[in-house]
Amino acid sequence: MATQLNIFGNDQSGLQHDKLVNIASIPLRSPFRYPGGKTWLIPTVRAWLKQQQNGKELIEPFAGGGIVSLTAAFEKLVDRITMVELDEEIAAVWEVILRGNNQWLANKIRNFDLTLENVTKELKNPSNDLHDIAFRTILKNRILHGGIIAKGSGIIKNGENGKGMASRWYPTTLMNRITAINLVKNKIDFIRGDAFEIIEKNLNVEDCFFFLDPPYTVAGKRLYTYFNVDHEKLFSLAAQIKGKFMLTYDDTSEIRSLANKYNLPYVHIPMKTTHHIEKNEIIISDNFNWLPNNN
Ligand SMILES: C[S@@+](CC[C@H](N)C(=O)[O-])C[C@H]1O[C@@H](n2cnc3c(N)ncnc32)[C@H](O)[C@@H]1O
Numbered sequence: 650m651a652t653q654l655n656i657f658g659n660d661q662s663g664l665q666h667d668k669l670v671n672i673a674s675i676p677l678r679s680p681f682r683y684p685g686g687k688t689w690l691i692p693t694v695r696a697w698l699k700q701q702q703n704g705k706e707l708i709e710p711f712a713g714g715g716i717v718s719l720t721a722a723f724e725k726l727v728d729r730i731t732m733v734e735l736d737e738e739i740a741a742v743w744e745v746i747l748r749g750n751n752q753w754l755a756n757k758i759r760n761f762d763l764t765l766e767n768v769t770k771e772l773k774n775p776s777n778d779l780h781d782i783a784f785r786t787i788l789k790n791r792i793l794h795g796g797i798i799a800k801g802s803g804i805i806k807n808g809e810n811g812k813g814m815a816s817r818w819y820p821t822t823l824m825n826r827i828t829a830i831n832l833v834k835n836k837i838d839f840i841r842g843d844a845f846e847i848i849e850k851n852l853n854v855e856d857c858f859f860f861l862d863p864p865y866t867v868a869g870k871r872l873y874t875y876f877n878v879d880h881e882k883l884f885s886l887a888a889q890i891k892g893k894f895m896l897t898y899d900d901t902s903e904i905r906s907l908a909n910k911y912n913l914p915y916v917h918i919p920m921k922t923t924h925h926i927e928k929n930e931i932i933i934s935d936n937f938n939w940l941p942n943n944n
Pocket of ligand 1: 683685844877
């Protein structure tokens with residue numbers, strides 16, 4: 650039978666407001682604002698990765714905005730990192746930042762004059778050049794509602810202080826984040842591909858840490874182009890991992906049943922969304938000895 654622990658120790662009283670993570674205290678390193686982004690989970694991820702000292706590899710098979718990989722790289726929490734993402738638009742951004750001409754991307758962002766006319770022209774640009782796709786993706790992520798680049802999303806109308814589509818367009822910050830990644834990119838491999846394949850390939854690698862954050866729930870359909878994931882298969886693979894893993898989900902009865910079925914321990918963890926709505930997420934892991942208050 651799987652155990653359920655409270656992430657904040659023995660107090661089982663549910664949400665603990667004073668312990669909710671202050672996102673403003675976590676360095677933002679990703680050029681994306683990512684729907685379902687895991688910035689709030691970073692303190693927990695740090696504790697998880699610190700359970701083993703040396704010789705670790707991190708694999709992030711559902712990389713999205715890649716905040717976990719970037720944090721692990723900058724904070725030297727692991728030696729090697731592999732990021733995997735199936736979405737070709739997101740992948741183009743990582744390919745350019747990690748392997749392409751990232752200076753071109755940084756300059757393009759700096760010099761772009763954000764008018765409706767220019768945006769419309771850029772979004773209709775049919776070029777399939779990797780660098781053009783990367784720029785278009787960053788642009789969409791910044792000017793479309795909620796950072797959602799999947800089809801059906803619209804341009805922000807009012808935004809912050811009525812600034813409309815410019816309210817999330819911070820060219821200097823974006824440039825700085827992109828160029829800062831130069832400092833760590835030698836540690837990071839990027840694969841445009843399927844999470845399941847990479848997990849299967851590395852099932853037996855003992856020094857491997859898998860951070861697994863698949864798309865989930867009804868919202869997934871609206872948020873991501875690739876939202877369809879075989880969750881049962883993911884649980885079944887996770888149960889076979891010889892290294893370490895952390896799997897994150899919304900806390901639902903479906904997910905708890907899967908954790909129980911595969912005999913995997915889990916904890917629930919309170920979080921605040923950007924709209925200050927508190928909701929419960931669940932993390933499933935091979936062990937929780939690394940949790941603060943759990944020794
Ligand atoms: C919940 S998001 C990850 C968010 C990320 N942890 C962050 O903080 O930015 C899930 C991501 O998985 C990607 N994805 C969906 N199916 C995939 C698959 N089979 N292989 C790899 N990536 C996939 C989606 O495109 C999406 O970017």
